[in-house]
Amino acid sequence: MSSGMEEMASQIDDLQKKAESDAQSAGSLEALQAVQAAFIGRGGALNEILRGIGKMPAEQRGQVGQMANQAKKTLEERFALRRKELEAAAGQAEQSKVAQYDPTIPARREAVGSLHPVTIVQRQIEEVFSRLGFIVVTGPEMESEYYNFEALNIPPMHPARDMQDTFWLGNGKLLRTHTSPVQVRAMEKYGAPLRVIAPGRCFRYETIDASHENTFFQLEGLLIDRNISIANLIAVMKLLLTEVFQREVEVRLRPGFFPFVEPGFELDMRCEICGGAGCPTCKHSGWVEVLPCGMVHPNVLKYGGIDTDVYTGFAFGLGLTRLAMMKYGVRDIRVLNSGDLRGIIAAEKLTGPTIVNGSRP
Ligand code: PHE
Secondary structure (H helix, E strand, O other): OOHHHHHHHHHHHHHHHHHHHHHHHOOOHHHHHHHHHHHHOOOOHHHHHHHHHHHOOHHHHHHHHHHHHHHHHHHHHHHHHHHHHHHHHHHHHHHHHHOOOOOOOOOOOOOOOOOOHHHHHHHHHHHHHHHOOOEEOOOOOEEOHHHHOHHHOOOOOOOHHHHOOOOEOOOOOEEOOOOOHHHHHHHHHHOOOEEEEEEEEEEOOOOOEOOEOOEEEEEEEEEEEOOOOHHHHHHHHHHHHHHHHOOOOOEEEEEOOOOOEEEEEEEEEEOOOOOOOOOHHHOOOOEEEEEEEEEEOHHHHHHOOOOOOOOEEEEEEEEHHHHHHHHHOOOOHHHHHOOOOHHHHOHHHHOOOOOOOOOOO
8 A cells, every 4th residue: 555545544544433433422413413514524524535536646546435435334324323322312302301291190170970870870781681682671651550550460459559659640640660560561562582671760659768769760670481480580680780790799589579570589789888787778787679579470471461381581670779879889869869969970980989978887
């Protein structure tokens, strides 16, 4: 290598080193841009050197040109690498700016309202029973004496009518005392086999207290098919409560009298308000009647036009309002018919138990 060449080579080498170290110490994309322009830009130092090539002997020019190009290529790669680093660092800085906001501060709650607790439970049960092949039907709130009592095996002078006193209307009809009239209506309409549930509002002439209202919701269920037994009834009742409470709940079954079932049961669940210790909501018994049920009385099947030699069935009259109270820890049924449910709705958007009128013991 001639001395001119050597000088050239070391110049290029020095330049490359300087460029690399400048690029490394460039703290921003703009600074890097400037370094790049200074070294490999059009008017940059590398071009400056190359301009000197003209003064060199012709046979050396090619080699020097090659060295210069190599240096340029290397530097371009270095600059690109450094650019990536700086970009990444900029991204992190942006993120740490975001992190200065405390994401754990609760957002301002939008006042959007909520479904009524009874509606939530109703829909949940509809969903469960739809899966089991039940259809959801409704019946009139203003009902005839025939469907509310007679077709349910409760003749005019039957004492059961006293237990379900109601509001009699001027047109001879009444406000239904339960959803059971829908049983016979559904049998008439659809025949057997049959799987229906019928949620709806019911009315009774009641003395009102923490667990009694003149207006409340029930959800009737009726299944008619061949070979239906009490075992089927209990299995479905347990499934229902497990689904609503998302865990096994403690229940007890005891005989209960309803003229339209035989045998008839009261299915009680442990009071969720007091955990069984006794409170006004469970009338200090520790148990709450939520699921009166039984095997459909043959007379009722006959009223519905069902062949009792072929079919049997079970029915239940779930206390929807009461179940919602248990699920959400509502101590007083009157809250649910009031216009202000904020006490219930505010807490956990009705996802977990909510305490109204006091705390859970
Ligand atoms: N209809 C009854 C009531 O309201 C409940 C019930 C329904 C009982 C179906 C048995 C079967 O008291």
